Amino acid sequence: MADFFAGLVPGFVWDIWNSLPPLVQYLTVTVWKILFLTIGVILIVAFSTYFERKVIGSMQARVGPNRVGPLGLLQPFADVIKLLIKEVIVPSQSSKFLFVVAPLLSLTPALATWAVIPLNNWYVIADINAGLLYVLALTSVGVYGVILAGWATNSKYALLGAMRSAAQIVAYEIAMGFALVGVLMASGSLNLGAIVEAQSGGFSQWFLLPLLPLFVVYWISGVAETNRAPFDVAEGESEIVAGFHVEYSGVAFAVFFLAEYANMVLISTLTAIFFLGGWASPFEGWTFLNDISWLAWLTVGGLPWLFAKMCLFMYTFFWLRATFPRYRYDQIMRLGWKVFIPVTIVWIAVEGAMAWFHIGPWSGLSA
Amino acid sequence: MLFHSILFYVFAAIMFGAALGVVFSRNPVHSVMLLVLTFFNAAVLWLMAEAEFLAIVLVLVYVGAVMVLFLFVVMMLDVNVEAAKRGLTRYAPFGIAIALLMVVELMQLIWLRSQVGDTVGGFVPNPEGYSNTKALGSVLYTEHVYAFEIAAVILLLAIIAAITLTMRKRPGLKVQNIAKQVGVRAKDRIRVVKMDAEKKS
Numbered sequence: 001m002a003d004f005f006a007g008l009v010p011g012f013v014w015d016i017w018n019s020l021p022p023l024v025q026y027l028t029v030t031v032w033k034i035l036f037l038t039i040g041v042i043l044i045v046a047f048s049t050y051f052e053r054k055v056i057g058s059m060q061a062r063v064g065p066n067r068v069g070p071l072g073l074l075q076p077f078a079d080v081i082k083l084l085i086k087e088v089i090v091p092s093q094s095s096k097f098l099f100v101v102a103p104l105l106s107l108t109p110a111l112a113t114w115a116v117i118p119l120n121n122w123y124v125i126a127d128i129n130a131g132l133l134y135v136l137a138l139t140s141v142g143v144y145g146v147i148l149a150g151w152a153t154n155s156k157y158a159l160l161g162a163m164r165s166a167a168q169i170v171a172y173e174i175a176m177g178f179a180l181v182g183v184l185m186a187s188g189s190l191n192l193g194a195i196v197e198a199q200s201g202g203f204s205q206w207f208l209l210p211l212l213p214l215f216v217v218y219w220i221s222g223v224a225e226t227n228r229a230p231f232d233v234a235e236g237e238s239e240i241v242a243g244f245h246v247e248y249s250g251v252a253f254a255v256f257f258l259a260e261y262a263n264m265v266l267i268s269t270l271t272a273i274f275f276l277g278g279w280a281s282p283f284e285g286w287t288f289l290n291d292i293s294w295l296a297w298l299t300v301g302g303l304p305w306l307f308a309k310m311c312l313f314m315y316t317f318f319w320l321r322a323t324f325p326r327y328r329y330d331q332i333m334r335l336g337w338k339v340f341i342p343v344t345i346v347w348i349a350v351e352g353a354m355a356w357f358h359i360g361p362w363s364g365l366s367a
Numbered sequence: 368m369l370f371h372s373i374l375f376y377v378f379a380a381i382m383f384g385a386a387l388g389v390v391f392s393r394n395p396v397h398s399v400m401l402l403v404l405t406f407f408n409a410a411v412l413w414l415m416a417e418a419e420f421l422a423i424v425l426v427l428v429y430v431g432a433v434m435v436l437f438l439f440v441v442m443m444l445d446v447n448v449e450a451a452k453r454g455l456t457r458y459a460p461f462g463i464a465i466a467l468l469m470v471v472e473l474m475q476l477i478w479l480r481s482q483v484g485d486t487v488g489g490f491v492p493n494p495e496g497y498s499n500t501k502a503l504g505s506v507l508y509t510e511h512v513y514a515f516e517i518a519a520v521i522l523l524l525a526i527i528a529a530i531t532l533t534m535r536k537r538p539g540l541k542v543q544n545i546a547k548q549v550g551v552r553a554k555d556r557i558r559v560v561k562m563d564a565e566k567k568s
Binding site: 134144151167170173330 | 394396397400403419420423424426427430431432435436438439442498499500501543545
């Protein structure tokens with residue numbers, strides 16, 4: 001990272017920086033990293049609402065938002081300002097403290113998980129060894145926001161939505177965890193940076209093809225975990241009005257909204273990291289590209305690649321929403337427990353056997 | 368080191384307060400949430416002792432799964448708070464006795480450790496690049512593999528027992544045949560009839 005900044009700032013600034021004690025340096029760098037990442041995530045969330053409305057609009061032969069700003073690009077800000085100046089109504093028979101805390105409890109894990117996610121080969125806030133476990137632990141905490149919102153509201157619709165959502169999240173978390181066991185076996189590390197490194201060497205080295213069943217399970221479970229269509233029974237407008245956030249208005253609702261979209265961005269990024277090589281370039285190792293001067297950038301990995309892969313999955317989220325009708329509740333449970341969990345267990349066994357007999361891409365693993 | 372101690376006491380104090388809150392809270396849902404807070408602080412304390420794996424697994428298993436199910440059950444129950452309060456005074460002696468027993472056990476453990484190693488030097492930080500998870504995994508699957516497998520079988524047995532206890536055939540229960548539902552094609556349900564347009568008489 002040092003050489004990235006060395007060219008940007010004049011020499012004397014660099015000298016002052018080097019004279020600071022290491023703790024101060026560390027804290028400054030970390031705080032700036034957190035700040036940039038959080039602002040980035042929030043901006044991505046803002047524009048993904050715009051992206052969603054444009055994508056669904058075009059799929060339904062409409063134009064989508066086009067009034068506020070050029071091409072409607074300022075629409076997200078108009079929405080946010082509108083939500084911020086609305087009154088927050090707290091239902092009279094509700095548990096007030098938990099009612100206010102619930103949105104924060106769903107937003108915090110969605111943002112805190114970004115701490116271990118590598119955006120390129122140096123931008124990661126906490127490069128810890130057990131990064132994958134940390135991701136699993138924090139994504140499993142997100143369910144509290146939903147359950148508490150449903151309970152604290154003291155409304156039967158909200159409680160029903162919370163119950164559905166909690167059962168669904170707990171069910172799909174198991175399949176997700178098992179899918180990640182496969183990734184862990186293939187990469188031989190729990191560190192997300194190391195998982196990306198293990199997939200370096202271009203498109204053919206990604207875990208997408210060797211772990212295809214796990215990829216499908218992980219992605220669909222991710223859609224279910226974020227309570228998005230076609231798994232959005234937690235909100236189910238047609239039968240329980242709006243589910244767990246039926247009584248939330250103004251800023252409190254905006255925080256739930258932010259949490260939902262932050263979770264979608266997170267799941268998209270994680271899928272890209274685990275199965276699509278994260279920030280690695282798909283054309284890595286295509287040496288003939290280096291000879292063509294205007295195509296050479298294609299072989300260099302970095303944040304743009306991660307962003308592109310993330311956008312691909314975000315698009316898929318919206319595509320799914322525009323395409324599929326909502327799942328029936330018992331079918332969601334059946335898919336989670338009776339289809340996905342057996343599929344992941346079988347594929348882990350297959351992977352283990354292949355690694356043991358030195359077949360395929362895992363031949364170097366058994367050491 | 369002073370900073371470290373201050374952090375330890377802050378987190379320990381929050382944990383202690385939350386644990387007291389679990390017992391004395393009037394609302395069972397608040398109790399569960401305070402228990403979650405207790406687990407979180409325990410995880411932080413473990414992180415400070417460089418037991419990263421245990422800390423994250425505590426959050427993953429207890430906070431992420433067990434407590435969610437607890438909350439689920441507690442929310443469904445219509446708990447009579449007054450009856451629960453009466454229970455508190457009645458069971459208090461048992462609670463205190465168990466707590467005392469655990470204190471004695473802990474003291475014994477500390478005493479045992481003081482006999483074996485040095486306690487003055489304190490805790491030696493792990494070297495750079497040391498992976499807790501890897502260290503644990505490499506003994507768990509080699510030295511302690513039988514104990515590990517037996518624990519796994521016992522847990523599996525518990526799962527099967529729980530499912531068997533709740534799976535009873537009720538008479539008159541209507542169950543969907545999912546395979547049949549999924550296998551339905553349009554031609555099984557509707558018949559397209561071709562007919563000529565009728566003339567208005």
